[in-house]
Amino acid sequence: MQENYNVEELMELADSRQFRKLKDMLMEFNEVDIAAFIEALDSEKTVVVFRMLPKGLASDVFACLEVEKQEHIINSMTDHELGTIVEDLFVDDAVDMLEELPASVVKRVLRNATPDTRKLINQFLNYPENSAGSIMTAEYVGLKKNMTVMQAFDYIRLHGVDKETIYTCYVMDATRRLEGVVTVKDLLMNPYEVAIGDIMDTHVIKAVTTEDQEDVADSFRKYGLLSLPVVDHEERLVGIVTVDDVVDVMEQEATEDFEKMAAMIPSEKPYLKTSVFQLAKNRIMWLLVLMISSMVTGGILARYESAFAVIPLLVTFIPMLTDTGGNAGSQSSTMIIRGMAVGEIVTKDFFRVIFKELKVAIIVGVILGIVNYIRLIILYPGQEMLCLTVMLSLLITVIVAKTIGGVLPIAAKVFHMDPAIMAAPLITTIVDAVSLIIYFRLACKLLGL
Amino acid sequence: MQENYNVEELMELADSRQFRKLKDMLMEFNEVDIAAFIEALDSEKTVVVFRMLPKGLASDVFACLEVEKQEHIINSMTDHELGTIVEDLFVDDAVDMLEELPASVVKRVLRNATPDTRKLINQFLNYPENSAGSIMTAEYVGLKKNMTVMQAFDYIRLHGVDKETIYTCYVMDATRRLEGVVTVKDLLMNPYEVAIGDIMDTHVIKAVTTEDQEDVADSFRKYGLLSLPVVDHEERLVGIVTVDDVVDVMEQEATEDFEKMAAMIPSEKPYLKTSVFQLAKNRIMWLLVLMISSMVTGGILARYESAFAVIPLLVTFIPMLTDTGGNAGSQSSTMIIRGMAVGEIVTKDFFRVIFKELKVAIIVGVILGIVNYIRLIILYPGQEMLCLTVMLSLLITVIVAKTIGGVLPIAAKVFHMDPAIMAAPLITTIVDAVSLIIYFRLACKLLGL
Known part of the structure; x- marks a missing residue:
């Protein structure tokens, strides 16, 4: 990794206002690293350092900055400077920025864009959130079927320099209908006089x-694409859509799944940038729902008050039973939810999944049951029926938990719900209630309560 | 997406052995789709269909097949055919395959490779698992500083066709030391007579x-690379390393985190391909550990037997209390674990995280407490002290749970453990014990037990 630059040294130069020397050093870096350095500066130095970057580099660095810094820089720029930056940004970067900025700043940005850019940006802003349209860029190389390889190279040399990716070129007819793709590799590997129409691939993915951005990500994954x-x-x-944006989408989707599976509403921003109130808001809803659901479990316990009034010892096995059931169920649901998220498991695998989970549950349940039985028979000698009750309850709980954990995510998908909500928290709550009913029923039967 | 091909139609052609027509139709597809079709065929037809693919396409399709199918095809091939396939595979694909195949098959594959390929494969197989070396490929375009752009193009035209990515070319000195990179875009945007040394970028990431493959993935994410x-x-x-392999790495790392966070040992293969015994093995260890830990919680309950012997109603609030505590703690730990996995949160953010979690916990805890108090005061009028006990226990539990959930993942990192094990299951078990102590202590105090 390129970690050989010395941030402290740069900071010292900034602090002692040796801006010329700082500029020379910064020029050596990648835009991502320059942006990271600017993020760490105070607001006055941010503007000074940003202004000393050459024009082309400035917009690259700008695209890498956090939205707060972008807003700060926009507010300190003249309209002319702003116009230059906006024109230099790739459309998808500009759209990303505008989606986050306050309305007043957005207005100023759009006012300073050329009519063409403004039209393009507005068009992109209108595609539904998380759609293919919202993450695409308009910068691509478009060719015609009757061009030769040589003409294609000339065209790329002339127009390609600010295209986000030039490695895949798109062949269109007069009405912009997509006819095929040709990669720069194809161009390089064919004689100069061949026509594009003869070497293009007409089976375009x-x-x-x-379309949902998740489906777009699936295509990249499946076909190993660089652009789509x-x-x-x-x-x-x-x-x-280019692969770098898809990498972000995949990461974001995984993060959302983690959040949903831990009973939270996914947040728009990274953790450290999300306000305390927003975090609380994202978390309270599910906590309330689950708290109220777990009161049902309390109600079940209340029905068996007489049982544990006679044998208070029964109560002490409850945490072991409900925790193990919850964990066993969460394991299954996590595997299935993730398998569905990456496209490995589909709804028609329903019965395969159930049988697999059943078999795993029996193996795991028997082992856990035996370990428990041995422990109990040592701790409470002579109370065979009690030990048997606990062991059987545990076995049945694990089997039921793993079945529920396997069934619910797929069922959610069938009913067009997000499988990720059928994760640990909800499964645990359901399994809690079920395991207590099993436990006390068995106890009443076997112990004659 | 390219879903317009009719799998049933292809299957019918295969069943009625109209292989010529089948071949013509297959030629229209992408290697990924052909591989998916072959996966669905029975073993005899697999070999027939695979053999009718043209040589170049055959190795592309072969790389996309599951290892079981690859083994089956290898076993049905002549040594000559096998040699051709191995030479045509990219080294990273060949290595991927060899890591999975049984030793006897590996021997046959290596015996049929040319000495050069064999040397390369063996070298790759020796890099530690999950290292940059294990996921890299040796197919890249290497240039010299004193070449001109024109000579570079000629070199690429001559040697580039079976290079995995030709879009970034690497400039080396006589001892193969890396001096710089130049993209095909740079080549296209510069006059033919310019020297590579003058346009190459010497600040190479x-x-x-x-190095660990996770660090490699971080670089791709951070700098938006196509290759490294x-x-x-x-x-x-x-x-x-090329971006398509990194996409797989990122996905695999996320899946492993999901599995670890649900108390499982990550599996090597996808769910449907993992045997029931392997699944059971991956799950039993943590279930046992957590079951035994939750017996501690049972022990705590046993200490307060006298309390709930007097007021059995106390028991019915236990599920609500422990579940809510577990959920609140899991929410926090999930956010922090994921934040650390994507590099947003680092250990020096420790105190920021704790204060944030504390504040969120107070907001969330107060709301949950009030809702609970209102419900209880309606259900059990006149029992203000009991209601107060439950409310206060809930508030304190949520605060403790969120603090534990925030602290433990970062602490794990500090002690060079994987933060992902500090997830829902372990947090729930710890919070269970803590919340019960808080609850019964408070109950004894406030209710005078």
Whole structure:
């Protein structure tokens, strides 16, 4: 990794206002690292350092900054400077920024963009959130079928420099309908006089603007793509999605699943940037729902008050029973939810999953039951029926828990709900109630209560 | 997406043995889709269909097949055919395959590779698992500083066709020491007579062979790379990692985190391919550990037997209390574990995290407490002290749970343990014990037991 630059040294130069020397050193770095350095500066130095970057680099660095810094820099720029930055940004970066900025700043940004850029940005802002349209960029190389390889190279040399990816070129007819793709590799590997139409690949993997970004990510994963063309409902090419944006999407989707599976509403921003109130808001809803559900479990306990009034010892096995049941169920639901998220498990695998979980549950349940029985028979000699009750309850609980954990995520999918909500917290609550009913029923039967 | 092909139609052609027609139709597809089709065929037809693929396509399709199918096909091939396939595979795909195949099959594969390929594969197989070396490929374009752009193009045209990625070219000195990188975009944007040394970027982001693949993935994420050069400890270029492999790494790491966070040992293979015994083995260890830990909680309950012998009603609030505490703690630990996994939260954020979690806990705890108090005061009028006990216990439990959930993952990191084990199951078990102590202490005090 490029960790050989000395942040302290740069900071010292900034503090002692040796800006010329600082500039020379910064020029050696990648835009991502320059942005990370600027993030750490105070607001006055941010503007000074940013202004000394050369024009082209400035917009690259700008795209890497956090939205708060971007807002700060925008507010300190002249309209002319702002216009230059906006024109230099890739459309998808500009859209990302505008989605986060306050309305007044957005207005100023759009006012300073050229009409063409403004039109493009507005168009992108109108695609539904998390759709292919919302993450695409309009910067791609478009070719025609009757061009030769040589003409294609000339075209790329002339127009390609600010295209986000030039390695896949898109061949369109006069109405912008997508006809095929040709990679720069294809161009390099064919004689200069060959026509594009003869070497292009007409079996194009593509997405429609309104398609969900998760499906887009699936295509990248499945086919190992670097970019994917996005077409409208009339099959006309409107943009491309590039792999770097898809990497972000995949990461974001995984994070959302982690949050949902831990009973939270996914947050828009990273943890450290999310306010305390927003965090509390994201968490309280599910906590309330689950708290009220667990009162049902309390109600079940209340029904068996007479049982543990006679044998108070019964109560002490409750945490072991409900925790183990909850854990066993969460293991299963986590495997199934993740398997569905990466496309490995589909709804038609329902019965395979159930049988698999049943078999695993029996193996695991028997081992846990035996360990428990041995422990209890040593601790409470002579109380064989009590030990048997606990062991059997545990075995049945594990089997029921793993079945519930396997069934519910797939069932959720069938009913068009998000499988991720059928995760540990909800499974635990359900399994709690079920395991207590099993336990006390068995206890009443076997211990004659 | 390219879902317009009709699998049933293809299957019918295979069943009625119309292989010529089948071949013509298959030629229209992507290697990933052909592989998916072959996966669905029975073993005899697999070999027939695979053999009718043209040579180049055959190795691409082969790389996409599951290891069981690969083994089956290898066993049905002549040594000559096998040799051709192995030479055509990219080294990283060949290594992936060999890591999974049984030793006898591996021997046959290596015997049929040319000495050069065999040497390369063996070298790759020796890098530690999950290191940069283990996921890299040796197929890259290497240039020299004194070449011109024109000569570079000629070199690529001559040698580039079976390079995994030709879009970034690596410039090395005579001892293979990496001096810089130049992209095909740079080549396209510069005049033919310019020297590579003048346009190459000398600030190369690179990895060392022994570096962890997670760090490699972080670099791709951070800098939005398409490929990353891998050097040995003498700074000599030995291979490159490409973005498609990194996408797989990221996905695999996320899946492992999901599994660890649900108290499982991560499995090597996807769910449906993992045997029932392996699944049971992966799950039983943590279930046992957690079951035994939750017996401690049972022991705490036993100490307060006298309390709930007097007021059996106390028992019915236990599930609500422990579940809510567990959920509150899991929410916090999940956020922190994920934040650390994607590099947002680092150990020096310790105090920021704690204060944030404390504040969130107070807001959330107060709301939950009030809701609970209102419910209880309606259900059990006149029992203000009991209601107060439950409310206060809940508030304190939530605060303690969120603090534990925030502290433990970071503490794990400090002690060089995997933060992911400090997730829902372990947090729940710890919080269970703590919340019961708080509850019964408070009950004894406030209710005078």
